[in-house]
Amino acid sequence: MKRPVNGRGSFLGLVGAILLAIGLSSAAQAVSVELDSIVSEPQGGNCSTGTFRISTTSSYQGTALDVLLEVTAADNEYSGPCLAVNNGVLEVSLKDEDTAGTDAWIEMKLQLVEQGTSVPVVVDRLQLASFDLDAYPVQTDSDDVYLYNPPDSAVYVSGSSNVTYRSVSLSSVGTPGLVYNTQLEGWNDDNCNDSATSPDPTCRAGAVFANTSSIDLRLQNDDAYGDAGESSYRLFFVSLKVSDLEPIFTDSDYGDAPSSYGQAGLGRTAYRSLGGGLIPDQEAAYQASAGADADDSVVNAQIFDDDEAVTSGGADFQGQSLELGSNTTLDVATYNESGASAYLSIWADWNRDGDFDDAGERVLANQSVASVGLATVPITLTVPANATTGTTYLRVVYSENTVSTPDAAGGGTGEVEDYAFTLFALPTATDDAATTYENTPVT
Numbered sequence: 001m002k003r004p005v006n007g008r009g010s011f012l013g014l015v016g017a018i019l020l021a022i023g024l025s026s027a028a029q030a031v032s033v034e035l036d037s038i039v040s041e042p043q044g045g046n047c048s049t050g051t052f053r054i055s056t057t058s059s060y061q062g063t064a065l066d067v068l069l070e071v072t073a074a075d076n077e078y079s080g081p082c083l084a085v086n087n088g089v090l091e092v093s094l095k096d097e098d099t100a101g102t103d104a105w106i107e108m109k110l111q112l113v114e115q116g117t118s119v120p121v122v123v124d125r126l127q128l129a130s131f132d133l134d135a136y137p138v139q140t141d142s143d144d145v146y147l148y149n150p151p152d153s154a155v156y157v158s159g160s161s162n163v164t165y166r167s168v169s170l171s172s173v174g175t176p177g178l179v180y181n182t183q184l185e186g187w188n189d190d191n192c193n194d195s196a197t198s199p200d201p202t203c204r205a206g207a208v209f210a211n212t213s214s215i216d217l218r219l220q221n222d223d224a225y226g227d228a229g230e231s232s233y234r235l236f237f238v239s240l241k242v243s244d245l246e247p248i249f250t251d252s253d254y255g256d257a258p259s260s261y262g263q264a265g266l267g268r269t270a271y272r273s274l275g276g277g278l279i280p281d282q283e284a285a286y287q288a289s290a291g292a293d294a295d296d297s298v299v300n301a302q303i304f305d306d307d308e309a310v311t312s313g314g315a316d317f318q319g320q321s322l323e324l325g326s327n328t329t330l331d332v333a334t335y336n337e338s339g340a341s342a343y344l345s346i347w348a349d350w351n352r353d354g355d356f357d358d359a360g361e362r363v364l365a366n367q368s369v370a371s372v373g374l375a376t377v378p379i380t381l382t383v384p385a386n387a388t389t390g391t392t393y394l395r396v397v398y399s400e401n402t403v404s405t406p407d408a409a410g411g412g413t414g415e416v417e418d419y420a421f422t423l424f425a426l427p428t429a430t431d432d433a434a435t436t437y438e439n440t441p442v443t
Helices: 242-248
Strands: 035-040 050-060 063-075 083-086 089-094 104-114 123-131 143-147 153-157 164-171 179-185 204-212 214-221 233-239 252-254 265-267 272-274 310-312 321-323 327-336 343-348 362-368 373-382 390-399 414-424
Touching (some): 104 123, 123 214, 143 233, 153 179, 343 373, 362 373
Antiparallel strands (some): 089 233, 143 179, 143 214, 164 179, 390 414
């Protein structure tokens, strides 16, 4: 953004074949961090390198939080203040005035800590949103965000976004050994008006990090009013609030079982998802596939395997085998923001007729998940003894609203995951050609 100087029953008659034992375990609280004010600055002042302490209005599992913001390196000639907090969001101002080039940038680490201390607080999920990523054509280049995305993280732009995701390799100047691997390049063609109160998802991008206390990022504009006579500056917005990430998600998540099972889909959201806290990746349409694996590809931090919520015996349920008549425990991982409704439903095609419509094939109906943050829902089921052997499918729907059909119609926002698995029967023992000899001495 330019600023002037001043200023996401039963089956086939088999009664009681499906037994469900449902509970919640391993629950952790979610956290959406709203910044309050800059409490302390480095000795060199607001535009220097060093550590800033920012108070928040947030807590995690009863622990009040601060954010330690360490500016590790910068090329920024803005006169200040370079960092400010307004409306719960960090604002960063950049300006180029040196003769070495026209770019301006700042590298920083955001670390969640216990209030008033330097003790890190690891949270189940930490989200980041950066908005108003644009340019002022002719006078500037685009506002870009560089991130280090570890394996348990993902990046997001909306389906209609003008922000471009790129996988990069940019060594940090301020942190030895750190390599930024994600670039979110702002819109080069025009100026946006994207704000916390009036969001424009076309100029916004974000990321989600699981099981962490910190985020490493670099904010940069390659032409930050660096020409002679240009007095304006570039303004970046960085938010750790889930409400500022949510506007990115204007599209849907879909299943990937064969199309005969119904093209289930739910709107993507930052407030609830299956798995370890990552929001499902962007999909243009239902992805029917014989292996229910069209949504399992790992391409980069934007396109990844988001069908990972259901495990059995500690392993991904995809491709596992269940014996007819056996008891099996499925562990379903869920994420739920505070105050957000969520319902879990599961279907299994026991007779392998290409649908989930038969009696007993809905094995879980709108189980309310009241936990906040990450949770595991254990489900124990008995496979019908007269199910049909071979490859079949399981569908898991985690939705904002209750649903009555396997296409998740009316479910609102959430996530759909489909799994292929195999049903088998052990061979039956026989007494063919058995001969009994009586009163025969053993020699």
